[in-house]
Amino acid sequence: MTPASDAHSALELKTLGHRIRHYRVQKGLTLDELGAAVGVAGSQLSLIENGKREPKLSLLQSIAVATGTSVQDLIAGGPPNRRAALELELERAQSSPVFRQLGIPPVKVSKSISDETLESILGLHHELQRREREAIATPEEARRANTELRLRMRERHNYLPDIEKLAEKQLAAAGHTGGALSHRTVSIMAEQLGFELIYVNDLPSATRSITDLENGRIYLPPASIPGGHGLRSMALQAMAHRLLGHKPPTDYADFLQQRLEINYYASCCLVPETAAVAYLEQAKKDRNLAVEDLRDAFGVTHEAAAMRMTNLMTTHFDMRLHFLRVGAEGHIERVYENDGLPLPEDVTGSIEGQVVCRKFSARDAFDQQNRTTEHYQYTDTPAGTFWCSTQTGSRSDGDFSITVGVPFDDARWWRGRETQNRQTSTCPDESCCRRAPGELADRWRGKAWPSARVHTHIFTPLPRGTFPGVDDSTVFEFLERHAG
Template sequence: MTSSPWQRRQNAPEPDPMDDAFTLGRRLNALRKSRRMTLAQVSEAIGVAISQLSLIENGKRDAKLSTVQALAKLYGVTLDALLAGPTTKRTQLEIELDGFMRSPLATSRGLPPIRVGPRTPTDVLEAMVALHREVLRLSEQHIATPEEARRANTVLRGQMRDRGNHYGELEAKASELLRAVRHDGGPFTTKDVNALARHLGFEVRHVDDLPHSTRSVIDLRNHRIYLARQASTVGHDQRSVLLQALGHHVLGHTPPADYAEFLAQRVQTNYLAGAITLPEAGVVAMLRAGADARDLDVGDIADAFKVSWETAAHRVTNLTTRHLGFPLHFAKVHETGTVYKAYENDGIVFPMDPTGAIEGQPVCRQWASRQVFERGVAEGEAFHQFTDTPAGTYWDSVRVERTAGGRYSIALGTDFVNAKWFRGRDTRVRTRSTCPDEACCRRPPTDLLAAWGGQVWPSARARTHMMAALPPGAFPGVDETEVYTFLQAHEADG
């Protein structure tokens, strides 16, 4: 989605001075002029040709470390001071402008570079930098429309389907981290998570004033991770929240350039957290044993690793197709009947809008995800059902879980042929869905329509996410000012 109009977090680069020839060259040029020395005098003092010095100062050639050390000594500054930052306001402007002109943002906007020389007036540099800053600011205000977000999610879901929802590189990273903390293969406890944080160089702090728009905040400057106290966090396993925060660091994430990258990063950190909490080897062993006995059940895995049924079901979708060879589908549906998130590689057809997105779409009343509510199944109680659909017959195992946002049904299922591997396949509950045929469940029954048709004018409850654009900023939904204020307040904490 490189052409998406969603906000472009393409800041001017901030290169390491040792690696950026232009930045270092500008600093050396400024130091030489402040000492009122000519290139010829510097050349004679350190034994480097004038032509080489000129190329270095103009950023057209990398300087050898020995040359940089000699220049620092000649100018009477330490190597650290030379590499620490610009020495004059003009030098700072030149470096910042060069960074802006070379940025992807300037290229994508067709902004032509200008040649900056000794005679370029400082006020011109100031004006150019100010203009580039404004372009960047306006670019960062760009927001994704709901349609763009749905399209991005559709593309990502397709990629997940193509690989059977299995990410080998993330499994390998999880195994590496588990070995680092000498995990024994059982449940990954809070103690284990904290040990991993310490291994990665972070201190975990629980606070009462965590910004309301966040689940965690990483302070990269002081190597701290802030979490809300357990009592104030609803619907989130603190282990997963911390592991997801660490995941951004471990995977080397940078502020996302567009909404597609934001979603991909979320998937990666969630996957890594799951792979650590439910290690591949242990889960696969349970899957194989369950399938061999034709008694596979997500609840057994949830109990063994001390996680929610939803977390275990997610993990089963990661590993089953890869290791056991049969397809699955997963759906999280709100009690109102709308899809919150879903995945499939077994051919089941979820309801979708013209963009291919399924989020927010109503699920057929005959599907297990809705029937579990219609039949009044208690939270946490097992519910199994076969559903005949135009795409085939599917079996589902469903649980209802409550979160801060209400009750959700969590369904894990497969096609009729592969239901034989699961506990609950002997259910006698079977329904028939003909959706998207409106006569299935979207058109009122004849008797009700005759009794009430034309006699009712209901006022729909508007769902703001249907119309509102996504929040701007590098991290959608996060109030950056609130986060910075929070970190400033905790900066001096011992």
């Protein structure tokens, strides 16, 4: 018998015990009096009424006769009264995995505990269950939360003025005056918040950094890892939690919001608004806007520079644009658009994970021989013509592309506007790139049987926990190792 069926049987016995007690009390009999009538000791009846012993059918028949009921009355139906229902519901709640993992001893119900007290305790259990359900977002709920966040940010032009101001204030306090943000300045910013940056080799694999609030330490991966952009960003993100007054996230939507805010703060520090806007103003005046120039001027990654443009271009230059990070197989990994570029989406409104049109620059760039320079392209779509600049790159799990684009009329401000590369996309019409040409389909229909690669991530549950995917025990063990 499984643990679940064991628990179910135990509750059935307890319900039976409550019904026997109810009819015994209704008849005005004590345990000993009923025991004498049915030929067993009162103590044996007590075990039965408490659900700790299962009575034989012959005994049930004797109890039914003695209490003026029937065996059917004793074994059928639910709890006999409100009190019994409360006790059984509490028994069920205290046997749940959610409660047991707290390590709190269960409440032992006695006659001295009032119905109101039981109701209050059950209310706490219900809230515990509710929070647990919210903490474990389904993939559909996670996609909806992500979509809602993306739409809110689109309404704000992907621009958060309060965080922009906070970043400029912290940079000024640390003495940063311009150029690429140095690791030394990031360390000073941490010190001003009461933190020391420590680089270690044994961070838990599910974490990017760990902040020791008690001892004022921010633990980061080794400083010797290739490139320095990530380390500066990770340190700034860790500081942002403190500066923005974040509390442990209450649900997945809150977690996503916090992640967006710390990423935004780090971007504001690495590419400060005042300096970046001045740089972009000059580039626009010269009709020479380019992601790669902003990247090199501030010493950040191509993706960071591209995303920073989404924060600043609409608010400061009234220029709508789109950003895409796309994997080599065409799946959209990260997206922002406020220029009307037609993008695929599922029934929840989610764009991430969808396959972008093959005619888009984001995919066409993978076929270019020279992938060290930006690939420029005009794309005619049902929503109009868009100009795009795409840069490709590689990582441990495959290639990816970073695209920034604008509607046709704004292409005149960007380097690469003279390109003769042009594609026509009619997506979401499947004849555009999802359906094989007629002759080819006729030639091979029914004659091909590909062995599909299973994407194992579709079987993986959404990470749970206060900080999704992070095991508290590994974090606490790490902190204990380094606490000395």
